Amino acid sequence: MTESAVSRAQPTPTRTTRPSLLPLVLDGVSFTAGRQTLLNDVNLAFNAGALSVVLGPNGAGKTLLIKLCHGLLRPAAGSVNWSDPAAARRPDAQAMVFQRPVLLRRSVAGNILYALRVGRVKRAQRPARLQEALALAGLSAMAARPARVLSGGEQQRLALARAWALHPQVLFLDEPTANLDPAATRRVEEMVGSIRSTGTKIIMSTHDLGQARRLADEIVFLHQGSVVETGEAAAFFERPLTQTAAAFLDGRLLW
Amino acid sequence: MTDLSSAFSKAIKLLIDLEPALVEIVQLSLSVSLSAVLLASLIGMPLGAVLGLFRFPGRGVVVSILNALMGLPPVVAGLFIYLLLSRAGPLGEYGLLFTPAAMVIAQTLLVLPIVAALTRQTVVDLNDEYAEQLHSLRVGPFAMIATLLWEGRYSLLTAVLAGFGRAIAEVGAVIIVGGNINHVTRVMTTTIALETSKGDLDLALGLGMVLLLIVFTINGVALGAQHLARRGQA
Ligand SMILES: Nc1ncnc2c1ncn2[C@@H]1O[C@H](COP(=O)(O)OP(=O)(O)OP(=O)(O)O)[C@@H](O)[C@H]1O
Ligand SMILES: [Mg+2]
Numbered sequence: 001m002t003e004s005a006v007s008r009a010q011p012t013p014t015r016t017t018r019p020s021l022l023p024l025v026l027d028g029v030s031f032t033a034g035r036q037t038l039l040n041d042v043n044l045a046f047n048a049g050a051l052s053v054v055l056g057p058n059g060a061g062k063t064l065l066i067k068l069c070h071g072l073l074r075p076a077a078g079s080v081n082w083s084d085p086a087a088a089r090r091p092d093a094q095a096m097v098f099q100r101p102v103l104l105r106r107s108v109a110g111n112i113l114y115a116l117r118v119g120r121v122k123r124a125q126r127p128a129r130l131q132e133a134l135a136l137a138g139l140s141a142m143a144a145r146p147a148r149v150l151s152g153g154e155q156q157r158l159a160l161a162r163a164w165a166l167h168p169q170v171l172f173l174d175e176p177t178a179n180l181d182p183a184a185t186r187r188v189e190e191m192v193g194s195i196r197s198t199g200t201k202i203i204m205s206t207h208d209l210g211q212a213r214r215l216a217d218e219i220v221f222l223h224q225g226s227v228v229e230t231g232e233a234a235a236f237f238e239r240p241l242t243q244t245a246a247a248f249l250d251g252r253l254l255w
Numbered sequence: 256m257t258d259l260s261s262a263f264s265k266a267i268k269l270l271i272d273l274e275p276a277l278v279e280i281v282q283l284s285l286s287v288s289l290s291a292v293l294l295a296s297l298i299g300m301p302l303g304a305v306l307g308l309f310r311f312p313g314r315g316v317v318v319s320i321l322n323a324l325m326g327l328p329p330v331v332a333g334l335f336i337y338l339l340l341s342r343a344g345p346l347g348e349y350g351l352l353f354t355p356a357a358m359v360i361a362q363t364l365l366v367l368p369i370v371a372a373l374t375r376q377t378v379v380d381l382n383d384e385y386a387e388q389l390h391s392l393r394v395g396p397f398a399m400i401a402t403l404l405w406e407g408r409y410s411l412l413t414a415v416l417a418g419f420g421r422a423i424a425e426v427g428a429v430i431i432v433g434g435n436i437n438h439v440t441r442v443m444t445t446t447i448a449l450e451t452s453k454g455d456l457d458l459a460l461g462l463g464m465v466l467l468l469i470v471f472t473i474n475g476v477a478l479g480a481q482h483l484a485r486r487g488q489a
């Protein structure tokens with residue numbers, strides 16, 4: 001009897017039953033601010049499975065690209081197309097973690113519960129989802145703490161846990177470790193690894209070559225608002241096809 | 256000099272004895288001003304949030320009017336409500352003039368701009384911080400208002416306390432629309448004004464001390480709220 005109660009409390013693996021959003025196809029996407037073209041004619045397809053890393057130096061347009069994919073910005077030209085546009089608007093379709101974590105003035109647990117509530121997760125499922133997300137982030141012991149007094153690394157882990165608590169099919173991470181020290185970076189990367197192993201499609205940006213090598217299955221190399229090169233990660237790092245990418249890998253790229 | 260010190264000791268005796276005349280006046284003051292603050296908050300917070308979050312024609316005008324009304328002189332507010340509620344006025348048929356209800360309405364008019372304007376500013380600041388995250392979570396417009404009001408709860412508490420401070424301390428509006436009728440519409444400020452002009456200082460002093468205590472308490476609570484807000488407490 002207790003056993004069945006416990007198994008019902010487990011989060012149900014709904015992934016397989018959901019209509020797939022992927023691939024996500026960007027078709028001639030440009031983004032402008034005033035007269036400046038910040039992203040220029042981006043054509044990309046993100047498929048299920050692989051962890052995609054958008055790589056590029058500061059100011060390349062990584063954040064803009066991620067926000068365009070997530071739907072927070074509208075392209076000036078071109079289109080962002082999900083394979084199932086209606087499904088892409090569901091609360092469990094996609095989530096994003098921002099370069100600087102944005103936490104509510106509530107407890108750690110309160111932040112996750114808020115996302116579950118607005119994400120229309122059923123009330124009965126919320127406690128299990130909460131515990132699971134806290135455990136993933138290693139924040140179970142801090143559940144009652146005000147979120148905004150956490151350290152930078154803890155805040156980023158909470159933001160990641162909050163996004164993942166919705167069990168999104170696609171998770172966008174914008175430079176999740178940009179302001180963290182190596183130890184905090186490693187913990188976030190471990191979290192990213194566990195989330196990926198649940199089958200969640202991850203599209204993340206970074207300017208950190210080491211991180212791209214550690215995590216990426218495929219690379220989108222962005223420079224000055226244009227996609228310079230895309231491809232399978234190992235090949236990209238071994239034999240970059242363009243001089244720009246080779247220069248970036250050697251640390252010789254001046255932007 | 257002896258007059259003054261005897262008035263003081265009589266005033267303190269009134270307080271210690273919880274003299275019914277004094278208690279009645281304090282109770283009416285508190286209930287009128289608290290009702291006004293409650294009403295002003297119920298209208299002013301959603302109004303301020305809508306003004307802060309949504310663009311619509313005429314918004315700038317409304318915001319300017321609200322900001323200007325923060326400094327509305329109480330006697331002018333009193334005069335305006337008097338004209339509305341007087342026999343010949345548009346709301347004269349309800350017979351509200353010289354009742355506590357009239358005083359609540361007048362003080363609501365005084366507090367509403369404070370609450371609405373401070374709510375608007377709070378919500379605008381928080382929206383800058385949260386808009387993208389909340390859009391990412393697909394939060395709709397009404398939930399967004401509720402979320403931002405809750406996130407700004409400490410600032411909003413400060414706004415409400417500022418409004419209450421203004422209401423409890425004003426004399427111009429309540430004396431015009433209330434009429435300072437004994438046992439009916441006599442509140443702390445109007446009693447102090449009347450008793451002082453009559454030269455009866457003991458009740459005036461006693462009420463003055465209560466008023467001072469209330470104002471100090473409000474400030475203490477406001478400071479506490481700011482302290483909590485700075486610590487980012489949930
Ligand atoms: N709203 C805007 N108006 C004008 N310029 C903008 C705007 N948003 C971004 N930019 C510019 O577009 C360029 C790309 O910005 P973006 O934030 O995408 O870079 P990034 O690759 O994420 O860089 P970083 O690694 O520093 O985060 C930058 O030069 C930035 O200054
Ligand atoms: Mg960026």
